[in-house]
Amino acid sequence: MQLLTVLGSTGSIGVSTLDVVAMHPDRYQVFALTGHSQLELLARQCVRFQPCYAVVGQEELAIKLRGLLPRDCPTKVLSGVESLVAVAEHDDVDIVMAAIVGAAGLLPSLAAAKAGKRLLLANKESLVVAGRLMMEAVADNGGVLLPIDSEHNAIFQSLPAGYRGESRKSLGVEKILLTASGGPFRTSSASAMLKVTPEQACAHPNWSMGRKISVDSATLMNKGLELIEACWLFSVEPAEVEVVVHPQSVIHSMVQYVDGSVIAQLGNPDMRTPIAYGLAWPERIASGVSPLDMVATSRLDFEAPDLERFPCLRLAAEAFNVGGSACATLNAANEVAVAAFLREELSFMGIAALVERVLNSAPQFGSDSLEALIEADNVARRMATEQLSSTA
């Protein structure tokens, strides 16, 4: 029996994780659940999975959640970032699903890595902000990092077993083919993209996801963040990663080898597949995902991304190449911009423009310490917010 903490259990990935866990009560027991809003959902999850702990943002929310739980529920309700960290690094925990959205997930993800846990990482922003620290924490503490992002999970599955970045040449790995659906505006004209609404941006053609990642998928910033994520996870440079638009989202990514072979992982677009893979690796377990019907799929299309209409992809590669704290700046500016777009205070194309302005004017803080990266994040948020109010 393995004990599991789900950080962000009320989100899209969190709910899918508990779906898979519920299918395997003989293998997994929930130790802790965490949420930020949606207290009623969190209360139902506590009743269903009987975790030792539930963690919410602030003490007022904790009081409300305690009020929602029946008397016989054994769950202890805690609040605050220190408690998120505590349930991620707790001695009893074997597996941590990191499914908080944004840089808010960094501290608990890093705590799980430092505690040598099996870390199932959906929270890509923690690698974007602090890739080096995250990878070092896993390596130095005997942990295992399994990517849950579907593309990176596919790449992990398509690489040779025991792959290490330093040995990629001797293993014959030539490059990574990172697939992108292209999002809801793949075929939209540049002028139509000026008038996009949050509802249109969140209506992803293939995946059902949280609102922030849905907007990131529409701007292709998601692919940019994933490019950075791939560079850290697989020790490659942006030039060794080719983004390929594949509108059906059936191939989840590929690895190209020197002999001309391309190995891909395919499946229906449902996050329960990579979640089940991460939970059970190196074994495999049922996920509840229906098998891929190749005949019904019938065709797979591919095209190059359009960097003119989707500048975020270029900005992300530039930030990674600059290094230091640039990716933390990129991520923080993007979080502010996406939230403003969702509040209808910034246009869709304004997201990339705002990120670019902040990236070009923010100071460099280096990437050697967590404090430097948090400072870069804070400064970028402040600059982005100031830009917003000066253009409003």
Ligand code: NAD
């Ligand atoms: P979501 O918005 O549906 O859920 C986010 C979760 O984080 C919720 O439980 C919420 O309560 C919690 N949360 C939000 N802000 C918080 C804060 N400040 N402090 C603590 N908790 C907070 O998001 P999602 O779509 O499930 O995505 C979660 C992560 O997984 C993101 O990093 C996303 O990029 C990544 N991801 C998601 C998908 C997907 O299909 N949804 C696919 C790949 C990667």
Ligand code: MG
């Ligand atoms: Mg992805």
